[in-house]
Amino acid sequence: MSEPQQRPPEPRPAATVIVMRDAPDSSPPDIFMVERTAQASAFGGLFVFPGGKVDPGDIELEERCNGLTDAEASARLGIPSGGLAYWIACIRECFEEAGLLLGLDSSGAMLNLEGDEAQQRFGALRAKLNAGEISFAEICRSEDITLATDRLAYCSHWITPEQERRRFDTRFFIAAAPATQRAVHDGGETVSSRWIDAASALAALAEQRMNMIPPTFMNLRTLVDFADSEAALGHFRSLPEGAIPPITPSIFKDEDGSLKLRLSPEGPVLDLSQASKVRR
Incomplete structure (x- = not known):
């Protein structure tokens, strides 16, 4: 009698953000990529975009999201509810892994973290967040931050193959890097980082100087022809609901x-x- 076929594990909801930085000349925009530590439980030693699992607590920040409701976000993702949590997870993971906080201050301006005092304060908050000593919701409330969810554009949807032991249902987003913030890897889960344009990253992959999984390099292939971040954001924002099918x-x-x-x-x-x- 044959063994009953084991059902594949359910994929866990995840969100990833592709941060683009425009060049001062006509050069292609750069993309921020981090190298995960070889000891990581998932994607060890690979170059990826900042991202991770959607946390149950992410949706707590719904009232602090700018220009996007859960109903609107869910419709864009083609799910009944809870879609806004993916946007929030992107912003949280971007702060955790890249040190960029896509948020607005009390005046409605993008957060300015250029000064020494702001860098030290938010650097300490980031360290506490990564150590599990504080939640992202607590940071946003204590600093009176509104999340710039309207600055993100949904661009692709990947689901890990059924043969894999660890599976993710990942939504990818694009965002422009804040001009008054500096991206840097966390030194824990990620051990190096770089700004690199899509074509150069694909060349590094072909030459085996950077290792990536298919969702990473296929998203790079999609972005290689955009002249700047606004062109990429505009393209994906203009797509109708349901225009981004899951890649399985x-x-x-x-x-x-x-x-x-x-x-x-x-x-x-x-x-x-x-x-x-x-x-x-």
Whole structure:
């Protein structure tokens, strides 16, 4: 009698933010990427965008979100409710992993963290947040911060293959880097960081100087032709609801024994040994 087939684990909701910084000349915009520590339980040693699991407490900040309601956010994601938590998780993870806080001060201006006092205060708050000594909601309330959820644009949706032990249902977003803040990795979960344009990051992947998983490099491929962050944000904001389908890849072995990843039943196939290239 055959063993009953084990059901794949349910994917956990997650959110990732692709932070773009425009160049002072006509060069392509840079994207902030962090390198995860090799000891990380997920994606160790890989270059990724800041992101992580959606926390149950994220939705507590619903009343502090600017220009977006839960009903509107949920409609954009195609879910009944709770969509705003993904936007909030993006902003929280961006502060935790990149030190950028996409928030507005009491006057409605984007937070200015350039001065020594602000850098020290928010650096200490970030350290406490990453140590679990304070919640993101407590930071926002004590500093009277309104989350700039209107500055994020939803751009893609990836669900981890069913064969994987750890699965995530991840929504990707784009945001422009605040001009008066400096991005830096946390030195814990992430051990290095860099600003790099999409084409250069893909070249580094092809030359095996940066390791990435398919959702990362496929999002880079999508962004490579945008001249600046506003063009990318405008494009994705203009898409109608339901225009971003989930990508549910599957892993299989080809006839030659090489490992392949199919992005969808009729979609392109990736050769995982040449991950920066796509054949249809």
